[in-house]
Amino acid sequence: xxxxxxxxxxxxxxxxxxxxxxxxxxxxxxxxxxxxxxxxxxxxxxxxxxxxxxxxxxxxxxxxxxxxxxxxxxxxxxxxxxxxxxxxxxxxxxxxxxxxxxxxxxxxxxxxxxxxxxxxxxxxxxxxxxxxxxxxxxxxxxxxxxxxxxxxxxxxxxxxxxxxxxxxxxxxxxxxxxxxxxxxxxxxxxxxxxxxxxxxxxxxxxxxxxxxxxxxxxxxxxxxxxxxxxxxxxxxxxxxxxxxxxxxxxxxxxxxxxxx
Amino acid sequence: xxxxxxxxxxxxxxxxxxxxxxxxxxxxxxxxxxxxxxxxxxxxxxxxxxxxxxxxxxxxxxxxxxxxxxxxxxxxxxxxxxxxxxxxxxxxxxxxxxxxxxxxxxxxxxxxxxxxxxxxxxxxxxxxxxxxxxxxxxxxxxxxxxxxxxxxxxxxxxxxxxxxxxxxxxxxxxxxxxxxxxxxxxxxxxxxxxxxxxxxxxxxxxxxxxxxxxxxxxxxxxxxxxxxxxxxxxxxxxxxxxxxxxxxxxxxxxxxxxxxxxxxxxxxxxxxxxxxxxxxxxxxxxxxxxxxxxxxxxxxxxxxxxxxxxxxxxxxxxxxxxxxxxxxxxxxxxxxxxxxxxxxxxxxxxxxxxxxxxxxxxxxxxxxxxxxxxxxxxxxxxxxxxx
Numbered sequence: 001x002x003x004x005x006x007x008x009x010x011x012x013x014x015x016x017x018x019x020x021x022x023x024x025x026x027x028x029x030x031x032x033x034x035x036x037x038x039x040x041x042x043x044x045x046x047x048x049x050x051x052x053x054x055x056x057x058x059x060x061x062x063x064x065x066x067x068x069x070x071x072x073x074x075x076x077x078x079x080x081x082x083x084x085x086x087x088x089x090x091x092x093x094x095x096x097x098x099x100x101x102x103x104x105x106x107x108x109x110x111x112x113x114x115x116x117x118x119x120x121x122x123x124x125x126x127x128x129x130x131x132x133x134x135x136x137x138x139x140x141x142x143x144x145x146x147x148x149x150x151x152x153x154x155x156x157x158x159x160x161x162x163x164x165x166x167x168x169x170x171x172x173x174x175x176x177x178x179x180x181x182x183x184x185x186x187x188x189x190x191x192x193x194x195x196x197x198x199x200x201x202x203x204x205x206x207x208x209x210x211x212x213x214x215x216x217x218x219x220x221x222x223x224x225x226x227x228x229x230x231x232x233x234x235x236x237x238x239x240x241x242x243x244x245x246x247x248x249x250x251x252x253x254x255x256x257x258x259x260x
Numbered sequence: 261x262x263x264x265x266x267x268x269x270x271x272x273x274x275x276x277x278x279x280x281x282x283x284x285x286x287x288x289x290x291x292x293x294x295x296x297x298x299x300x301x302x303x304x305x306x307x308x309x310x311x312x313x314x315x316x317x318x319x320x321x322x323x324x325x326x327x328x329x330x331x332x333x334x335x336x337x338x339x340x341x342x343x344x345x346x347x348x349x350x351x352x353x354x355x356x357x358x359x360x361x362x363x364x365x366x367x368x369x370x371x372x373x374x375x376x377x378x379x380x381x382x383x384x385x386x387x388x389x390x391x392x393x394x395x396x397x398x399x400x401x402x403x404x405x406x407x408x409x410x411x412x413x414x415x416x417x418x419x420x421x422x423x424x425x426x427x428x429x430x431x432x433x434x435x436x437x438x439x440x441x442x443x444x445x446x447x448x449x450x451x452x453x454x455x456x457x458x459x460x461x462x463x464x465x466x467x468x469x470x471x472x473x474x475x476x477x478x479x480x481x482x483x484x485x486x487x488x489x490x491x492x493x494x495x496x497x498x499x500x501x502x503x504x505x506x507x508x509x510x511x512x513x514x515x516x517x518x519x520x521x522x523x524x525x526x527x528x529x530x531x532x533x534x535x536x537x538x539x540x541x542x543x544x545x546x547x548x549x550x551x552x553x554x555x556x557x558x559x560x561x562x563x564x565x566x567x568x569x570x571x572x573x574x575x576x577x578x579x580x581x582x583x584x585x586x587x588x589x590x591x592x593x594x595x596x597x598x599x600x601x602x603x604x605x606x607x608x609x610x611x612x613x614x615x616x617x618x619x620x621x622x623x624x625x626x627x628x629x630x631x632x633x634x635x636x637x638x639x640x641x642x643x644x645x646x647x
Contacts, residue, residue: 183282186275186278186279186282186283186304186307186308187274187275187278187308188275188307188308188309189271189272189275189308189309189310189313189322190309190322192271192274192275193268193271196267196271242606
């Protein structure tokens with residue numbers, strides 16, 4: 001089995017601020033992390049590898065510093081890492097991103113399952129996974145919490161608002177994963193040692209034979225016009241203490257509001 | 261402080277730290293209250309390669325030494341001293357095989373230990389042989405191709421949970437300590453039983469119990485070293501393991517300090533955070549100083565051990581003594597600083613205080629450690645080594 005995990009490096013959203021004048025993220029002093037949902041995607045791949053064997057390739061697109069995120073993924077148990085790194089890829093929306101990733105995956109070839117997080121915590125679009133499946137012309141299922149290999153097909157549980165669906169899907173397939181899959185992976189000592197020495201493959205536009213009209217800003221159908229922090233919605237209060245104390249305090253406050 | 265760790269040592273520290281933070285701390289209260297053996301956590305630790313740190317690469321380990329093992333243990337103890345005790349006891353049971361086992365014994369057991377698939381225990385203490393370990397009464401009688409064991413071991417960490425046990429028993433009663441030998445026992449051996457699980461003050465995530473041998477027959481290949489080497493093996497094993505107790509104390513004391521400072525900064529009395537009162541801040545300063553001193557001592561002792569010196573009993577005893585004493589003091593003070601909060605089980609420091617006490621007792625009481633240190637001093641001065 002060959003698994004591909006797509007992951008994105010994102011700013012740790014806790015503490016992220018937007019410059020109100022320029023409408024851009026203030027990146028200074030903000031830590032970069034692997035998108036938490038992508039860690040669940042990696043966890044899903046690790047679970048499958050443990051049970052059914054195979055190799056895990058992690059794939060990302062971004063500036064050179066993303067190498068760090070890929071090394072981290074290797075310390076968790078991924079076998080190989082590829083970074084799509086080219087100035088021409090910059091400014092991509094989900095359409096251009098999915099095209100670029102698809103070109104890379106075609107170059108990798110012969111895969112069985114592609115795992116994506118359900119969405120990224122910065123863009124929050126949840127589009128790249130499904131778009132990627134479309135471009136590769138393979139079936140996909142979103143919001144996966146459990147995976148089982150059965151007679152060369154996958155039997156997966158897909159979370160819905162009011163329960164879950166069990167779906168059978170042919171391979172190769174793409175799955176987007178939610179946190180119910182399990183706890184995010186932890187590094188091992190051997191993993192960390194391997195990560196330090198691992199060679200991260202760097203692929204450019206030429207390497208993946210990408211059409212320069214379809215990548216980066218040029219290939220993007222959407223543009224971010226403006227980013228702003230929504231104005232605060234009135235006064236808020238945080239309750240602290242034990243659950244019981246909080247409940248009691250909440251009750252008292254409501255009673256006061258209702259004039260009782 | 262900067263201890264000039266190598267990149268690999270830092271990795272080991274980080275891996276253990278993350279397990280403590282993400283897997284141990286969220287569960288430690290439940291493990292303590294319900295006295296649960298941390299199977300799941302041990303599995304995570306095994307997957308992170310933490311059980312193979314000191315085992316040579318030939319036997320599936322990482323090939324590091326005592327120092328690297330201590331770096332990991334310190335972080336695990338920072339999370340929970342009960343889990344750390346289980347972890348440390350497993351290396352205590354593995355050291356006799358590593359140090360004195362023959363090729364075949366090492367090949368049979370060490371790879372499983374390195375992968376964390378089998379955990380180990382060490383059995384020396386008996387009902388009438390605690391500080392006076394030479395008073396053991398368990399016997400192992402040579403019967404052709406077998407040894408037949410009879411007797412009982414008491415207060416054995418990992419009893420019943422471990423798969424591999426190193427046991428000290430008398431092969432020749434007349435010779436006293438020179439008649440003791442060390443054996444490898446496996447869970448499931450004929451005539452090998454486990455007694456009741458003890459109810460302890462602290463370290464409740466670890467299991468303590470008795471081992472019972474009733475005409476327990478084991479093949480003679482399970483003898484470690486030669487007949488009569490039992491005490492040498494036991495003492496050498498304890499020398500290797502004692503700095504582990506010291507570092508366990510350091511990790512635990514560090515956790516107590518972290519909780520104390522965090523609390524003292526946010527708790528307000530008389531209109532200001534209590535850290536601004538000297539009565540509190542001086543306690544914190546002493547805790548921090550003693551922790552750093554104990555850490556520096558234990559690290560130095562471990563690094564010394566890794567140079568394979570002939571005798572390091574004195575230094576191993578010092579590390580155990582000092583690390584455990586400062587842990588007791590730091591955890592007592594942590595409860596004092598947190599005051600009423602500290603005494604409640606909602607905060608982790610009362611558990612830390614209960615956990616700390618055993619460090620002054622097990623693997624040789626601190627009184628015995630002082631005896632060891634003083635005996636060596638006596639010998640050193642007697643030889644005229646000190647000018």
